[in-house]
Amino acid sequence: MKKKQGGLLEEAKKSVLLMPSVLLLLVFFVVPILLTVYYSFTNLALSGENARQLKFIGLSNYFTMFKDRTVRISIRNTLVFLLGSLVGQQVLGFIIALNMRNKNRVFRGIVGPIFLAGWIMPEVVVALCCSTFFGDSGTLNQIFSFLHLPQVEFLFAVPMLTVILANVWHGTAFSMMNFQSALDGVPVDIEEAARVDGAGPFQTMIRIILPCIKNTIATNTMLNTLSTLGVFGLIYMMTGGGPGTKTLTLPIFMYRQAFISQQLGYGTAISMILLVIGIVLSVFYTRIIRND
Amino acid sequence: MALALQSADTAPDIVCEDTFQLPSDVAAGYLTNLSGYLKDYKEWNDGTFYGALVDGVTYEDGSVYGIPYSTDTRGLWYNKDVFTAAGLDTNWQPKTWQDVLDTCKIIKEKCPDVVPFWCNSGVATGEGTSMQTYEMLLYGTGEQLLDNNKWIVKSDNILKSLNFINTIYKDGYGPSLSKVLNGEAGNIASREYLPKGKLAISLDGYWMTGNYKETGAAPWPEYKDRLGIAAMPTSEGQAPGSITMSGGWALSIPNLSDQKDAAMDFIKHCMSYDVYLDTIIAQGNIATRTDIAKDASYSSQPFMETCTGFLSGAFYRPRNSQYTTVTTHIQTMVESVVSGTSPEDAMAQYKSDVTNSVGAENVTEK
Numbered sequence: 322m323k324k325k326q327g328g329l330l331e332e333a334k335k336s337v338l339l340m341p342s343v344l345l346l347l348v349f350f351v352v353p354i355l356l357t358v359y360y361s362f363t364n365l366a367l368s369g370e371n372a373r374q375l376k377f378i379g380l381s382n383y384f385t386m387f388k389d390r391t392v393r394i395s396i397r398n399t400l401v402f403l404l405g406s407l408v409g410q411q412v413l414g415f416i417i418a419l420n421m422r423n424k425n426r427v428f429r430g431i432v433g434p435i436f437l438a439g440w441i442m443p444e445v446v447v448a449l450c451c452s453t454f455f456g457d458s459g460t461l462n463q464i465f466s467f468l469h470l471p472q473v474e475f476l477f478a479v480p481m482l483t484v485i486l487a488n489v490w491h492g493t494a495f496s497m498m499n500f501q502s503a504l505d506g507v508p509v510d511i512e513e514a515a516r517v518d519g520a521g522p523f524q525t526m527i528r529i530i531l532p533c534i535k536n537t538i539a540t541n542t543m544l545n546t547l548s549t550l551g552v553f554g555l556i557y558m559m560t561g562g563g564p565g566t567k568t569l570t571l572p573i574f575m576y577r578q579a580f581i582s583q584q585l586g587y588g589t590a591i592s593m594i595l596l597v598i599g600i601v602l603s604v605f606y607t608r609i610i611r612n613d
Numbered sequence: 614m615a616l617a618l619q620s621a622d623t624a625p626d627i628v629c630e631d632t633f634q635l636p637s638d639v640a641a642g643y644l645t646n647l648s649g650y651l652k653d654y655k656e657w658n659d660g661t662f663y664g665a666l667v668d669g670v671t672y673e674d675g676s677v678y679g680i681p682y683s684t685d686t687r688g689l690w691y692n693k694d695v696f697t698a699a700g701l702d703t704n705w706q707p708k709t710w711q712d713v714l715d716t717c718k719i720i721k722e723k724c725p726d727v728v729p730f731w732c733n734s735g736v737a738t739g740e741g742t743s744m745q746t747y748e749m750l751l752y753g754t755g756e757q758l759l760d761n762n763k764w765i766v767k768s769d770n771i772l773k774s775l776n777f778i779n780t781i782y783k784d785g786y787g788p789s790l791s792k793v794l795n796g797e798a799g800n801i802a803s804r805e806y807l808p809k810g811k812l813a814i815s816l817d818g819y820w821m822t823g824n825y826k827e828t829g830a831a832p833w834p835e836y837k838d839r840l841g842i843a844a845m846p847t848s849e850g851q852a853p854g855s856i857t858m859s860g861g862w863a864l865s866i867p868n869l870s871d872q873k874d875a876a877m878d879f880i881k882h883c884m885s886y887d888v889y890l891d892t893i894i895a896q897g898n899i900a901t902r903t904d905i906a907k908d909a910s911y912s913s914q915p916f917m918e919t920c921t922g923f924l925s926g927a928f929y930r931p932r933n934s935q936y937t938t939v940t941t942h943i944q945t946m947v948e949s950v951v952s953g954t955s956p957e958d959a960m961a962q963y964k965s966d967v968t969n970s971v972g973a974e975n976v977t978e979k
Contacts (some may be wrong), residue, residue, distance in 0.1 A: 367615035368634070390965040402648045476672035477790040477952060493836045563736055564794055564952030566945065566962070582938045582970065583615065583637075 361590035367583035371565065382590035394566050399550065402570055403487060406549045407542060409489035413497025414541075421497075422504050433497075440494035451487035452476070480560050480568045488553060492548070496541055503537035504530070536610055543606040550599050553574035560569040571595050616625055617642040624869035626876040631936065631938045632669045632861050633740065639672045640934040645866040650675045650877045656884070656902070666901050669929055670863045680880050682889075683898035686857045687745055687841040687921035689713070695813040696841070699723040700871045706843045709850040710753075710777055713814070717786040720813045729786040731802045732816040734778065734951040735794035741878045742743035744858050744930065744945040753847040753856040759931045760977055764939060766964040768979035773848060775946070775956035780949050788812070790952060804831035807840075816845065819920040823897020837915040844923060859927035861901065884909055899924070919973030934960045934970045942966040 357428045364378050379433060386392050421429050439447065454460045455475040473562050475483045507530055515525050531538075553572040556562065562573035569577075571594055579588025618622040618638070638644050640663045651657045662681065670679040677730045689962060693703040699720045701709065707713045717729035723883055733741040751758065754770035762838070781787045792801055803821040806812035808831060815821070823829050823874060825836035833839070844855030864883065882888060894911055899921055906921060942963055951957040968976050 354829040368641045368643070368937060370640040372615070372619075372643075385969045388965070389969045390962055413860055457789065474789065474791055479617070563948055563961075564790060565949030565954050567952065570860075577941065582941045584938065584970065 330577055332555040352427035355588050357592060360586055361593050365589070367580070367585060368598065371586075372583075377565035378586070382587050383589065383593075386590055386594070390592070391569070391574060392591065393568060395569045395571050395591075396598075398481070398566070398568060399570040399595075399598070401481060402488070402552070402556075402568075403546060403549050405481070406488045406492065406552075409485060410492040410496045410545055411538070411541065413493045414491060415500050417493070417497045418504055421501065436494040436497055439472065439490045440493075440555050442491070444491070444552075445558060446485060448555045449493045451483070451490065451555075454563065455483050455487075476560055477564055480564060484556050484559055484568050488549065488552060491555065492545060493549060498514040499537055499541045500534065503534040507533045509606045539606050539610045543603055546602050546606070547599055550595055571598075615641070615643070618863070618867050621869040624867040626866065626870040626872045627880065628865050628867055629682075630863050630865045631740065632681070632767070632863055633744075633940065635670060635679055635863060637934040637937040638671060638865075639678050643868055644678045645868050645873055647680070647877070649679060649770050649867065650873075651677060654881060661902050661904055662697045663901055663903060663924070665859075665924075665927070665929065666861060669861065669932070673826055673920045673932070676974050679865040680884060681861055681863045681901040682766075682884065683893065683896060684859055684861035684901055684921045684924070685820055685899055686859050686927055687749055688857060688920070688923060689815065690807065690815045690817055690821065691841045691843065692807055692810055693839055693841050695720065699727075699813070701840060705841060708854070709846050710750075710848050712846065714777075714780060714784075714786070717781070717814070718784070719901050721784075721786060724813070727804060727810065728788045728812045730781050730814050731788055731793065731806065731812050732778070732781070733798060734782075734787070734794075735798065735948045736796060736941075737796040738798050740940060740946065742797055742947050743940040744860060745818060745946050746778065747774060747943050748858050748928075748930065748948060749779050749816060749856065750777055750848075751843050752858060753845060755851065756930070756979070757928070758936075758939070759933065760979065762933070763970055763975055763977040764935070765979055766966050767960060767969045770848075770979070771960050771963070772956055774830055775950050775959060777848075778947060779956050787951070794948060794951065800828045800830070806947070808833045808836070812821055819899055819916065821899050822914075824839065826855070826897065827898070828895065829946050840916075842916050842919050852918065853926050855923075855926075857923040857927050859924060859929055861898075935975070938970045939967055942970065 361382055362377055362379060364376050364381075366372045421432060442450070452459075456462070457472070458473055459475075461475065466471060473479075511533075512525055512529055515529050520528065551572060552570070553576065556568055556570060556573055557576070560568045562569040562577065571591060574587050575591040575595070578591060580587045614628070614640075617625065618628070628644075630644070635644070641657055656662070657680075663684070664725060666681040667677070670681055671677050674711070689707070691705055696703050696705060700723060701716065701719060705716070707716065713730070719727040720727060732746040734746060748758070748935055751770060751774045754773055756765065756768060756770035757880050758764060787793060788802075788806070793796060795801070799817070800811060800823075803817060806814050808825065822836065822840075824831045825840075826848050827834075827835040845857060847854060847856055862879045866873050866880075883892065884902070886902075889902065890905055890908055890911060893905060894914065898904055899917075900911060912918060912921075945966065946959045946963040948954055949962060954962075964976075
């Protein structure tokens, strides 16, 4: 009996101690999310008649969205940006991690931070660095002219490739670190055993190393997916979603609709697409991990 | 700004409204109906202010929501030195769009280092792209944005306007995209390219000359003689022969201001003859008071007479609360064409965007 009372007291204590964080989560996280969902069913606007009379308009925003060419374009752009960034960041991150494996500490200590520099920089700084690097009279074009190659207006001729490269530069270090720690965990004796059995480096890679770090690949892909879906500042600063609609991704389109065209309700409805894409892909990746 | 106007804690007592934003903000209930305050405002009632500008700040309900303090007209500014170098007449007045393109062609051939033509073309230059470029062209075809209060989303004249822009960039008459699709594009053209002879023709507003005054951002003492202004021709030279859009800014009082009387007194002070005369000359804008227009110190400014003259046939943007949304779609459409999308596709995009924003019942095709 005495023991049970103590347990109750313990439970109460836990609850009280948890309360602040639960409250904070509710106020600053759950409520805004629910409000956003609610607003996506309204005609909320910053100006015009709709700003005076907030109305519940049901699925109207969503029907509009299905007919909206720009929504389709921005979904396509978002997926291209996502795929390009994922492949670039992970392949590059993996290669770097692999090459740094079993190298001496000094080498790793010097090379690691150089790659990390791109990652620790705020998005704004990355955007500025990359804009000047890819700009008309930027570093890359200077190199081109030194090599007598034609000048390219990267931000206008190949805008999507340019923002993907910028995002890859920004995000590669994160994948590199994940893969580094995963590769360190691959038991050396299995590899040695494989080599003794006559497996070449390629076979070792496909049959031994990759299966060993499968889970890391999946987790890393999921984290990168979620962070890439939300990229706004980088693209907005480099191209503003342009030229035209060539780099218009969902976050940029959402911002334009909500704050430039002043249609907040429609903007929040577009943000729901992002949420859905994020959820679908996360579920997909967690399934892969669980099937293991 | 819209957010500041929504709360009594943050609403200012006076707000400068671009007149295109006015109907939308009135519809949202952000602004004070000034009609009551104007009953004893002598200059307002005796016709001192230009009638067309008074119309511009009068909402559908017949009430006034702002006092216009500046207006503007647009035209083709050209550098006479470049024209001389290209062997062109420095007293230039194109009759049709084709004349403009022909002139660009000659400049490109004779002065390959000079950018022949510059107009705001991107999303970053915002309203400047809609008004100084697209609407100057569209209204020059004889068509307007609205027909019977419905937005025209597909027409031959939209295509014609976009094709002009397309030709400018396709034939290499325009500046590099990195310069023009930039938020600073207007300043690069007027402060750097045009005065330095790196640009021949710029489609821009009268305020641009404010840069060249002693107090301006890029003083150019000889601008009076080195710069020329030509009216923007209509597409085929059809009547009225030339075209300008006119806009302007107004002083309004937010609905949530707690000092409305004092705010109105301050606006009247700002708009009183002597104070306003100094202001408008320093701004480099066109005055909204007819009596100022006759003041020698104002009217003797270079190009003032020509640009004020454009006012008589000027067109104004639609007084429609949906314009603030439609204008952003215009900017995307123009930028798409400039960056290589075909005019047909850009117009299809515009149709889809506008239809979604204003509703299928508010659009039409021609």
